[in-house]
Amino acid sequence: MEPKGDNIDRPLHPAGFMTCETGSNEGLPGCGSIDFTVAVVLPAGGSGERTGLLTPKQFCKFLNRPLISYTIQAFERVAWIENIVVVVAKDNLDLMVNIVQQFGHKKVTVVLGGSTRHRSIFKGLQAFQGRGDESPLTKPKVVIIHDAVRPFVEEDFLLKIAVAAREQGASGAIRPLVSTVIATTSEGYLDHSLERVKYRASEMPQGFMYDIIYQAYVQCSEADFEFGTECLHLALQYCGTNAKLIEGPSTLWKVTYKRDLFAAESIIKETLSQAACVVTGVCAESTQLAHALQKRLGALDMQVDIISTLLRSTGKFISKSWNFIHVTVSNSCLEDVQELVRTFEESGHAVLYPVVLILVQLDVSEQSSASERMAMLGAIRDVATEARRRNILLYGILLNHVQGAEKWQEAVENLSQITAALIKERNPALTGQLLWV
Numbered sequence: 347m348e349p350k351g352d353n354i355d356r357p358l359h360p361a362g363f364m365t366c367e368t369g370s371n372e373g374l375p376g377c378g379s380i381d382f383t384v385a386v387v388l389p390a391g392g393s394g395e396r397t398g399l400l401t402p403k404q405f406c407k408f409l410n411r412p413l414i415s416y417t418i419q420a421f422e423r424v425a426w427i428e429n430i431v432v433v434v435a436k437d438n439l440d441l442m443v444n445i446v447q448q449f450g451h452k453k454v455t456v457v458l459g460g461s462t463r464h465r466s467i468f469k470g471l472q473a474f475q476g477r478g479d480e481s482p483l484t485k486p487k488v489v490i491i492h493d494a495v496r497p498f499v500e501e502d503f504l505l506k507i508a509v510a511a512r513e514q515g516a517s518g519a520i521r522p523l524v525s526t527v528i529a530t531t532s533e534g535y536l537d538h539s540l541e542r543v544k545y546r547a548s549e550m551p552q553g554f555m556y557d558i559i560y561q562a563y564v565q566c567s568e569a570d571f572e573f574g575t576e577c578l579h580l581a582l583q584y585c586g587t588n589a590k591l592i593e594g595p596s597t598l599w600k601v602t603y604k605r606d607l608f609a610a611e612s613i614i615k616e617t618l619s620q621a622a623c624v625v626t627g628v629c630a631e632s633t634q635l636a637h638a639l640q641k642r643l644g645a646l647d648m649q650v651d652i653i654s655t656l657l658r659s660t661g662k663f664i665s666k667s668w669n670f671i672h673v674t675v676s677n678s679c680l681e682d683v684q685e686l687v688r689t690f691e692e693s694g695h696a697v698l699y700p701v702v703l704i705l706v707q708l709d710v711s712e713q714s715s716a717s718e719r720m721a722m723l724g725a726i727r728d729v730a731t732e733a734r735r736r737n738i739l740l741y742g743i744l745l746n747h748v749q750g751a752e753k754w755q756e757a758v759e760n761l762s763q764i765t766a767a768l769i770k771e772r773n774p775a776l777t778g779q780l781l782w783v
């Protein structure tokens with residue numbers, strides 16, 4: 347999982363940062379909910395030592411996409427946020443610019459960080475300061491500061507933080523303490539414990555009037571830069587600004603330890619669409635199988651639609667990030683699958699989230715020959731390799747049309763369990779394989 351930084355021949359701004367395509371709020375829906383400019387600083391310049399991994403946690407991949415890309419997406423989909431400044435260590439500068447380009451992130455400026463979190467945040471804030479030439483970034487009225495390793499943040503809470511920062515000068519997310527806080531003696535014994543109900547954990551996002559937090563950083567001490575962990579404290583200490591504290595959802599937690607990476611992956615997978623569109627073609631057996639599958643997947647809380655052909659209606663399902671199950675009684679449908687891969691490529695829709703495409707061949711000839719199975723496997727492998735480049739995960743299933751109602755019911759049950767698992771897990775290792783049910 348080592349980061350692979352390809353050198354990007356991009357001019358580094360005199361202030362030491364690269365600007366990718368910036369978005370604008372003009373005319374976007376939703377920006378009417380806020381009448382002042384808001385920007386975001388995402389400190390992502392750490393090394394993630396506490397995970398015990400060589401790859402900094404913000405660059406660890408989930409479904410073939412780095413964690414930081416999920417965090418950036420959480421902010422770029424908010425129409426009233428104008429600019430997103432991502433602060434990274436020098437060694438990860440090219441990697442970060444690569445990620446912005448690969449996943450089509452907008453409004454993003456990549457900035458070089460510092461040796462501590464506070465130093466990195468200050469570098470991020472400086473991206474809004476003119477440096478003698480016209481800075482490409484508009485200085486915001488309010489700036490939101492958010493650890494890049496907190497990917498699960500929702501627009502409604504960001505709105506609360508931004509409005510409170512505009513009104514109070516500063517605002518911050520808090521959560522109830524899980525463990526009691528105790529003070530220890532220098533010999534390592536209990537000195538006293540704090541009354542837990544009186545304390546809260548300080549989380550992110552935090553919001554500030556830009557001028558307040560910028561001035562706080564201008565005035566803060568070297569000790570603050572070296573050892574401090576709390577931006578709200580700097581606003582109080584150096585600008586006399588008492589932050590409004592807002593209790594946030596439990597999803598605001600920070601990825602810190604290795605266990606947090608597993609939790610983050612599980613949550614990301616849960617957010618992906620489990621819905622599927624079953625494409626049957628025109629033959630009766632496929633349609634019958636599709637309805638049986640729809641009933642069983644429905645029992646697994648999966649939404650399933652059935653269509654006879656991909657023409658015209660594909661866009662509706664692609665726009666909703668649905669997955670596809672293509673049921674056929676012949677191996678002629680690979681052309682359809684290739685057409686679907688091309689449609690996804692043109693829509694660019696699978697860039698952010700992998701889409702599952704399952705090819706179910708109903709073997710009505712009782713028992714396909716080994717050579718026929720090998721031919722199908724070879725064909726699927728080729729198409730799957732191409733599909734993977736478009737972030738489409740193609741799996742093949744060969745379903746024997748067994749005789750006898752009971753055996754058939756069992757086969758359909760197995761098929762539904764396998765298709766549900768493939769869609770939920772999206773395991774790239776199984777793509778291009780032919781499962782035999």
Ligand SMILES: Nc1ccn([C@@H]2O[C@H](COP(=O)(O)OP(=O)(O)OP(=O)(O)O)[C@@H](O)[C@H]2O)c(=O)n1
Pocket residue numbers: 388389390391392393394395396397402404433459460461462463464466467493494495600601602
């Ligand atoms: N010099 C630094 C140190 C940290 N951060 C960022 O600040 C956020 C919260 O810090 P933390 O969870 O402590 O990250 P790390 O410092 O990377 O973790 P560790 O202490 O385990 O090395 C992270 O997004 C991290 O990348 C930063 O921008 N610059």
Ligand SMILES: O=P(O)(O)OC[C@@H](O)[C@@H](O)[C@@H](O)CO
Pocket residue numbers: 463493548549550575576577578600602
């Ligand atoms: O201390 P760490 O560098 O692990 O993480 C930073 C956290 O302290 C910080 O995100 C919140 O406490 C809010 O300031």
